[in-house]
Amino acid sequence: MDPNRQQPADSFVSPALVQSAAGGDRSAQREIYERTCDLVFRLLVRMVGRQEGEDLTQQVYVQAFTKLEQFQGTAKFETWLYRIARNEALQHLRRQRVRKTVPIEIEPTTRSEPTIEQKEIAERLQAALRQLDPELSTIISLKEDGGLSYKEIAEAAGIPEGTVGSRLNRARRELAKLLKAEDR
Amino acid sequence: MAPHPCQSVQDQLSAYLDGELGTAERHQIEEHLSQCPACDAEWQSFRQLGQLFRESVPAETPPPWESVESRMLPRRLPAGPWWWSTTTAAAAAIAALLLVAVGFWASAPKNQRDRIAQPSEAGQDEETSMAGMAMNAEHMLEFQRTMNDYVAKLSSDPDQAERFLLTKYDGQAVSPDQAEALVGYQPLISRGLPGGYELASSSVVEMPCCTCFKAVCRRSDGSTLVLFEHDDDAAGWFGDRNRSMATCGDKDCCLIELDSNIAATWKEGSRSITAVGARDQGEVTMLVNALKRS
Numbered sequence: 268m269d270p271n272r273q274q275p276a277d278s279f280v281s282p283a284l285v286q287s288a289a290g291g292d293r294s295a296q297r298e299i300y301e302r303t304c305d306l307v308f309r310l311l312v313r314m315v316g317r318q319e320g321e322d323l324t325q326q327v328y329v330q331a332f333t334k335l336e337q338f339q340g341t342a343k344f345e346t347w348l349y350r351i352a353r354n355e356a357l358q359h360l361r362r363q364r365v366r367k368t369v370p371i372e373i374e375p376t377t378r379s380e381p382t383i384e385q386k387e388i389a390e391r392l393q394a395a396l397r398q399l400d401p402e403l404s405t406i407i408s409l410k411e412d413g414g415l416s417y418k419e420i421a422e423a424a425g426i427p428e429g430t431v432g433s434r435l436n437r438a439r440r441e442l443a444k445l446l447k448a449e450d451r
Numbered sequence: 452m453a454p455h456p457c458q459s460v461q462d463q464l465s466a467y468l469d470g471e472l473g474t475a476e477r478h479q480i481e482e483h484l485s486q487c488p489a490c491d492a493e494w495q496s497f498r499q500l501g502q503l504f505r506e507s508v509p510a511e512t513p514p515p516w517e518s519v520e521s522r523m524l525p526r527r528l529p530a531g532p533w534w535w536s537t538t539t540a541a542a543a544a545i546a547a548l549l550l551v552a553v554g555f556w557a558s559a560p561k562n563q564r565d566r567i568a569q570p571s572e573a574g575q576d577e578e579t580s581m582a583g584m585a586m587n588a589e590h591m592l593e594f595q596r597t598m599n600d601y602v603a604k605l606s607s608d609p610d611q612a613e614r615f616l617l618t619k620y621d622g623q624a625v626s627p628d629q630a631e632a633l634v635g636y637q638p639l640i641s642r643g644l645p646g647g648y649e650l651a652s653s654s655v656v657e658m659p660c661c662t663c664f665k666a667v668c669r670r671s672d673g674s675t676l677v678l679f680e681h682d683d684d685a686a687g688w689f690g691d692r693n694r695s696m697a698t699c700g701d702k703d704c705c706l707i708e709l710d711s712n713i714a715a716t717w718k719e720g721s722r723s724i725t726a727v728g729a730r731d732q733g734e735v736t737m738l739v740n741a742l743k744r745s
């Protein structure tokens with residue numbers, strides 16, 4: 268992973284860029300997309316799986332650019348974006364649950380060629396994440412994939428900052444348990 | 452349950468791991484971990500999880516920008532009497548949604564208007580949208596994207612466009628006569644198409660707005676025109692493409708600019724007819740006259 272992305276000290280998206288994008292400037296929108304889509308995509312894949320993740324990523328940005336004027340600039344832009352992504356994913360999961368109970372599937376991994384071992388690890392983690400409460404998989408992905416601070420996670424997930432630590436404890440304990448159960 | 456000191460350490464394990472603690476608290480925890488195998492084991496398992504995340508960065512790359520762009524509403528600024536003049540494309544997109552919402556609001560049964568006026572945040576209405584026309588903004592966008600794709604395909608590959616729409620919206624190929632049982636009325640074109648047009652196929656399609664009767668017509672030169680007969684206004688079908696009102700025959704028609712031709716929609720009795728792929732206003736006028744109920 269890009270080490271810069273681990274600990275984003277500052278936003279990759281300047282207020283000026285946001286303003287241009289809000290004005291409909293497609294090249295500014297593209298710039299924002301390219302600077303932020305890796306983590307949004309990864310978060311969505313963690314929450315809903317690869318196939319749906321692609322589709323939801325597109326949806327998230329269509330939505331974000333449509334309501335960009337609502338972005339207040341009080342929070343970091345990325346945080347605002349992750350919040351849209353989280354909401355989209357939760358909505359998607361809710362709808363899916365209404366339609367049918369989805370069996371946990373291990374999706375085939377494609378495109379580049381990670382080692383077999385890496386693939387296995389990724390698949391196991393993915394399967395375990397899908398069994399976790401989606402609220403918990405969001406925050407653990409924001410932490411582990413995104414390197415967000417607790418304050419940023421609180422903003423993105425819409426929860427009090429004081430509860431982020433205890434939720435991460437729960438997420439990590441449950442995830443460790445799920446992975447251990449699979450080992451057997 | 453862990454005994455007291457362990458409990459407090461375990462409560463802070465994530466915060467410790469994630470560097471969210473002050474120096475004093477950090478030292479306390481470090482000291483405890485060096486003496487307590489149980490807490491240390493838990494901490495190790497948390498750390499290993501982090502390792503697992505790093506090792507399992509998905510190999511897939513995000514979808515390309517172009518795929519996002521193609522799903523956004525066209526950028527063209529609105530013009531004509533139905534549109535507000537706005538300074539930004541984003542505002543135009545919102546305006547388009549509002550207008551569409553108003554269109555549906557106006558044509559929805561009264562008991563559903565509140566729901567449309569305030570789309571629920573949870574977006575749980577999807578299952579009822581067929582019956583209720585209660586489309587929230589998200590569904591509206593999706594619908595507009597679909598129609599956008601459909602219109603784009605229609606001029607290059609009409610057969611593929613039809614398959615696309617039928618697959619997307621549960622289409623059922625039926626003859627105009629058979630359609631009556633499904634839509635509850637006898638489609639106007641079941642009485643025959645105007646001269647120079649041939650019926651290529653017809654179907655009933657469960658669009659998000661309503662159940663439509665759709666007739667694919669071929670002109671004698673082989674080109675395609677599609678007629679929809681439906682209960683609602685076609686307000687939301689064409690996103691924020693340029694449109695204008697015109698009088699065709701004795702009807703007020705809304706003409707929508709497509710990429711290489713036009714669409715038109717008008718009222719016939721209590722229903723609406725929408726023609727997609729018309730050449731010009733003259734052809735629309737001819738169709739209006741030919742498809743009159745009486």
Ligand SMILES: [Zn+2]
Pocket residue numbers: 456457458460483487489490491
């Ligand atoms: Zn202990």
